[in-house]
Amino acid sequence: MKTETGHNPFFSIVMPVYQVERYISKAVKSIQGQTFSDWELIVVNDCTVDRSAAIAEKFAGIDHRIKIVYHEVNKGLSAARNTGIKEASGKYIWFMDSDDYVDADLLEKVYQSVQKNPAQLIVFGLWEEYFDKTGRFSYRHGIHPKEGYFSDKVSLRKEIIHLEQTTLYGYAWNKLYDLDYLRTLNLKYESIKLIEDILFNVKFCMDIESMNLIPQAMYHYQKRLDDSLTNKFVPDYYELHKKRIEIIYEQHRYWGLCSDGVKEILGSLYARYILSTLQRNCDKRADMPHAKRYKWCRELFGQELFNTLMPYAKSSGSISLRAAIALLRTKKTMWCLAMGRFIYIVRQKLPMFYTKIKSGR
Secondary structure: OOOOOOOOOOEEEEEEEOOOOOOHHHHHHHHHOOOOOOEEEEEEEOOOOOOHHHHHHHHHHHOOOEEEEEOOOOOOHHHHHHHHHHHOOOOEEEEOOOOOEEOOOHHHHHHHHHHHOOOOEEEEEEEEEEEOOOOOEEEEEEEOOOOEEEOOHHHHHHHHHHHHHOOOOOOOOOEEEEHHHHHHOOOOOOOOOOOHHHHHHHHHHOOOOOEEEEEEEEEEEEEEOOOOHHHOOOOOHHHHHHHHHHHHHHHHHHHOOOOHHHHHHHHHHHHHHHHHHHHHOOOHHHOOOHHHHHHHHHHHHOOHHHHHHHHHOOOOOOHHHHHHHHHHHHOOHHHHHHHHHHHHHHHHHOHHHHHHHHHHO
């Protein structure tokens, strides 16, 4: 989509839309308020049944930089992003969620960064902003990378594991991607819940040679206890996150970077997913009575990934995670099941306390 001046915009912003009528106005306004104006916003209406599309159409009616693309049936987040890739015409593409918002100078800072150091990937920080079940703001937690400009594969690849350690590697919306390079890879999002972003990023980053890290938190990730996907029950939660750890591990093997330090970080992250699974197994929707939970735990202790990474797992900043890792290493099934039950009770009774402990560990 060319601008009124006849040239392609510098940034293409892809915003999938489905059932977000309460939030989309704030999201779009945060784009319109950017101090850097050379952008296009591609709103992909994924067959929403609320007023989201109508709200977006009003914005498009008064701002030529906003384009609405329609799906005839609901296809899901990944398909909507793939539609956006087809429609995009900018130098860089950015996938923004329609229920979040961003600081007004985000695009300007990214533009300044790539003018100084052209890169295939740009990564910036974020604020995790938590809201309780009533929609009331509770607290926020900032995450941002250290400033860095990487123009060779060796130094870039060594940095990736630290992005994963701070959760910055897996998201789609805290990154801008070189669109031409993305298209040379013929890269598409896969329709896999929870891990579609990390699958995409691992493939994109496999052989890139340049990356900029911007040390500011400029994206406001809204984590709502009422409707967040992460608070819905996902039956295959463990298998999905096990796959996440495996593909990052395999990526580092491909790079020849499976050091003890990498295993330590991946082992710690893997332990977190195991703890989350142990408590999720206590949920009635899991349909896992005690005997099934016991069997699951015993099978876990025999898995290759567990025995490869758990000996290296370490928590440098959380006493609770450190204790949990030590308990998992003992392979004492009953104690591990009791730990999972305890975490489940805390999450049910004190959800905001649970999120604070989780984000802090």
